[in-house]
Amino acid sequence: EQxxxxxLDENLSVPVVPADVxxxxxxxxxxxxxxxxxxxxxxxxxxxxxxxxxxxxxDELFNPNDTVLAPKAGKQLRSFAQFLRVPDMYRMMLVMxxxxxxxxxxxxxxxSSRVLSVLGWFESNVSNSDYIIxxxxxxxxxxxxxxxxxxxxxxxRLEIYLVPGKTLLDLAAKGQLED
Numbered sequence: 001e002q003x004x005x006x007x008l009d010e011n012l013s014v015p016v017v018p019a020d021v022x023x024x025x026x027x028x029x030x031x032x033x034x035x036x037x038x039x040x041x042x043x044x045x046x047x048x049x050x051x052x053x054x055x056x057x058x059d060e061l062f063n064p065n066d067t068v069l070a071p072k073a074g075k076q077l078r079s080f081a082q083f084l085r086v087p088d089m090y091r092m093m094l095v096m097x098x099x100x101x102x103x104x105x106x107x108x109x110x111x112s113s114r115v116l117s118v119l120g121w122f123e124s125n126v127s128n129s130d131y132i133i134x135x136x137x138x139x140x141x142x143x144x145x146x147x148x149x150x151x152x153x154x155x156x157r158l159e160i161y162l163v164p165g166k167t168l169l170d171l172a173a174k175g176q177l178e179d
Contacts, residue, residue: 003091003131003133004133006133008093008095008135011091011093011133011163012046012047012051012093012161012163013047014163015164015165015166015169017047017050017164017169018169018173020173021169021172021173022048022050024172024177025050025164025168025169025172025177026048026049026050028168028172028177029045029049029050029051029052029162029164030045030049032052032083032162033045033052036052036054036079039079041054041055041056041079042054042055043055050163050164051161051162051163051164052161052162053159053160053161053162054080054159054160054162055157055158055159055160056076056077056157056158056160057153057154057156057157058096058097058098058114058156058157058158059153059156060072060073060076061073061076061077061114061118061158062114062117065110067110067113067114067117068117069117069118069121073118073121074121074125077118077121077122077125078125080092080122080160080162081122081125081126083162084122084126084127084128084129084131084132085126085127085128086128086167087128087130087131087167088130088131088165088166088167088168089165089167089168090131090162090163090164090165090168091131091133091163091164091165092122092131092132092133092160092161092162092163093132093133093134093135093159093160093161093163094115094118094119094122094132094133094134094135094158094159094160095115095134095135095137095158095159095160095161096111096112096114096115096118096134096135096136096137096157096158097111097137097138097139097140097141097142097155097156097157097158097159098110098111098137098138098139098155098156099139099142099146099151099152099153099155099156100139100142100146100152100155101146101152104138104139107138107139108136108138110138111136111137111138112136114136114158115134115135115136115158116134118134118158119132119134131165139155142155143155143157
């Protein structure tokens with residue numbers, strides 16, 4: 001698979017979870033989601049519970065208009081290293097967003113630099129970063145209207161998608177998926 005050549009939507013749709021392990025995978029992902037919630041992350045799911053999405057506000061990772069990770073960023077990212085211990089257990093999509101302050105070229109460049117900084121942190125701190133795919137979204141997908149300081153702050157975020165990989169699906173099929 002050419003994971004790095006796929007769009008975000010394409011990467012979020014593969015691999016398909018086989019029907020015979022769908023419930024096992026969903027239950028496993030629910031446990032992972034609950035752990036992330038307990039650790040203080042804003043978490044939701046998609047694909048009927050197969051994919052976990054955790055959101056970290058950019059202010060927790062970067063100083064304003066900066067592209068170098070803040071010293072406190074490692075604390076926010078460290079919880080996700082566990083998902084990369086086993087090759088292709090997960091495909092991790094790093095999706096960086098900004099508000100619409102500045103030109104499209106500026107916000108695109110900012111989110112591109114920021115997501116590469118986050119990718120660099122994982123490459124330096126985990127032994128297996130082959131299944132991390134970064135995406136810079138600029139200001140193209142706001143969650144809120146960019147009409148207040150609070151809403152602009154909410155729109156500046158990193159979404160981390162935890163998509164089941166082939167190893168996770170194989171373990172589920174063998175009844176060996178353990179927490």
